[in-house]
Amino acid sequence: MKKPSSQPLISVVVPSFNQPATINNCLQSLLIQSTADSYEIIIVDSSHQEYREEIEKVCAQSPLIRLIQEEKQTFPGTARNIGIKASKGEIVALIDADCEASNDWLKTIVKNIKENIIVSGVILNGTPRSVYGSCSYLIEFNHFLPFKHTQKDSTVAATCNFAAYKTVFEKVGYFTDHRAFEDILFCKKFIQMGGKVVLFNDVIITHLNRTSLDHVINNQKLLGFHSAAVRKEFGMSPQLIFKVPLLAYILLPYRFLSILSRLLKSGMLFRFIVYSPLIKYILIYWCSGFYNGAKS
Numbered sequence: 001m002k003k004p005s006s007q008p009l010i011s012v013v014v015p016s017f018n019q020p021a022t023i024n025n026c027l028q029s030l031l032i033q034s035t036a037d038s039y040e041i042i043i044v045d046s047s048h049q050e051y052r053e054e055i056e057k058v059c060a061q062s063p064l065i066r067l068i069q070e071e072k073q074t075f076p077g078t079a080r081n082i083g084i085k086a087s088k089g090e091i092v093a094l095i096d097a098d099c100e101a102s103n104d105w106l107k108t109i110v111k112n113i114k115e116n117i118i119v120s121g122v123i124l125n126g127t128p129r130s131v132y133g134s135c136s137y138l139i140e141f142n143h144f145l146p147f148k149h150t151q152k153d154s155t156v157a158a159t160c161n162f163a164a165y166k167t168v169f170e171k172v173g174y175f176t177d178h179r180a181f182e183d184i185l186f187c188k189k190f191i192q193m194g195g196k197v198v199l200f201n202d203v204i205i206t207h208l209n210r211t212s213l214d215h216v217i218n219n220q221k222l223l224g225f226h227s228a229a230v231r232k233e234f235g236m237s238p239q240l241i242f243k244v245p246l247l248a249y250i251l252l253p254y255r256f257l258s259i260l261s262r263l264l265k266s267g268m269l270f271r272f273i274v275y276s277p278l279i280k281y282i283l284i285y286w287c288s289g290f291y292n293g294a295k296s
Contacts, residue, residue, distance in 0.1 A: 002031070002038075002039075002062075002064055003063065004038075004064050005038035005039075005040070006088075007038075007088060008037075008038040008039050008040045008088055008089045009037040009039065009089055009090055009091060009110070010035075010037060010038070010039035010089045010090075010091045010092075010093055010106055010109070010110070011039065011083075011084075011087030011088060011089030011091070011092050011093070012030055012039060012041045012042065012092075012093045012094075012095060012106070013042045013044065013080055013083030013084055013087065013092060013093070013095075014027075014041065014042065014043050014044070014094075014096065014097055015045075015074070015076045015079030015080055015096065015097065016046070016047060016055065016079075016097045017045070017046055017047055017073060017074075017076075017079075017097075018048055018051050019047075019097040019098060020047075020051055020054040020055050020058055022097050022098045022208055023043070023055070023058060023097040024058045025100055025208075026095065026096075026097050026098070026099055026100055026101075027041065027043075027058060027059070027062075027065065028100075029101045029102075029103075029105075030095070030101055031062055031064065032103060033101070033103065033104070033105065033106045033107070034103050034104045034106075034107050035104070035106040035110065037106065037107075037110055039064070039089065039106060040064055040065075040066060040087070040088060040089060041062075041065045041066065042065075042066050042068065042086060042087060043055075043065060043066070043067045043068065043083075044068045044070065044074070044079040044080070044082045044083045045059075045067060045068070045070065046069070046070040046071075046072060046073045046079065048073075055067070066086075068082060068083065068086060070082070075177055075179050075182075076096070076159070076179075076182075077159075077174075077175030077176060077177060077178060077183070078175070078177050080159065080174075080175055081169075081174040081175055084166065085174075087166060089166065090166060091109065091113060091163060091164070091165055092163065092164060092165075092166050092169060093105075093109055093162070093163040094159050094160070094161075094162040094163065095160055095161065095162075095205060096159070096160040096207075098160075098207065098208045099126075099160045099161070099205045099206060099207050100205065100208075101204075101205050102204040102206075104202070105203065105205060108121075108200065108203045108204075109163045109203060111202075112151070112198070112202075112203065113163060113164070113165070115165060115167075116168075116194065116195050116196065117164070117195065117196045117197070117198050118157050118162065118164045118168065118187065118195065118196070118198070119157075119162070119163040119164065119198060119200060119203060120157035120158060120161050120162055120163075120197065120199050120200075120203065121144070121199050121200045121201065121202065121204055121205075122144055122145070122146050122147070122161075122199070122201055122203065122204045122205075123137075123141045123144040123145075123158060123161055123204075123205055123206070123207050124146070124204060124205070124207070125137040125141075125207070126206040126207050126208040126209060127208060127209045127211055130209070130211040131275070131278065132209075132211055132212065132213045132216050132278075133210060133211040134209070134271075134275060135216065135275050135278050135279050135282055136209040136210050136216045136219070136220075136282075137207065137209045138259060138263065138268075138271075138272070138279065139220065139279060139282060139283065139286070140219075140223070141158065142258075142262045142263065143156055143158070143262065144158055144161065144199065145262060145263070145266040145268070146201065146266060147199070147201055147265070147266065148201070149201065150200065150201060150202075151198050151199060151200045151201065152198070152199050153196060153197065153198055153199075154197045154198065154199050155187060155188070155191065155197060156184050156187050156197065157183065157187055157197045157199070158183060159175075159182075159183040160205060160207060161203065161204075161205045162183070163203075168190065168195070171193065172189050172193065172195075173189070174186075178226055178229075179226050180222060180223050180226035180227065180230075181223075181226045181227050181229075181230040181231075182230070185234065188236075216282060217282060217285045220282055220283070220285045220286040220289065221285045221286065221288060221289035221292075222289060223286060224248075224285070224287060224289025224290040224292075225292050225293035225296075226289075226293060227289075227290060228241070228242075228248070228290040228291075228292075228294040228296075229296050232293070232294060232296070238251075241290075241294050242294050245291050245294035245295045246291065248287050248288075248290040248291035248294055249284075251290060252280070252283050252284060255283055255286070256279065256280060256283060259272070259279065260276075
């Protein structure tokens, strides 16, 4: 078993809310990392009281794990900020409680990281046998499908597979207190300040997706709402939709074709053809969320 260091090179921050089952799998993947570098794992948990004892038990399995408990539910970005500020590492890596890291995740982060970049990479489908889970994956993570080149520049990085020097977070000003879209906003600010977001094909995590259609739809409505609300708050496009919210539904073909384009590049045309009717159906609910966010 790896021993904790008083000055680890890497701090892994994991926000947690009512996820004792999935966070255990996440922690198991983090505890068997192949890296020789020292690291710590910080769990920032704001679960309901009935889950706390189980979360505490899961986090007590290794001295590498440090548990920070919040009394009130915190949004993921806020929880990450708490963990980042409490971290001891020079490098901060972010992953979610419903994800599992590849064995060499931290090793590849250290190999690829540079002073003025955000490192992200590939997100694999953790629910390939679920139709709804696979549709959720293709809609939400199509920017991060496997790719052939060693690396490629991007404008976005998913905070479930995200790393940077701690100074980057201090420079940009941490994540905003929003339920969603705070990662895209952070990357936008960082790029405006001269930074780069780079995806590497060997920085890999697996995401366990929602497998109930109701849960997938509710999540897409939430993501659509916050995408619009945050864009509106910070004066981002599309300004016309904020003036005429019903135009939110014209985003459906745009999003559908964007997903198609990325799947074609990843050699997933057959999968797209099979899932396309359901993807269109789910995207209608994303648009309804965007409509409500534009009105807010």
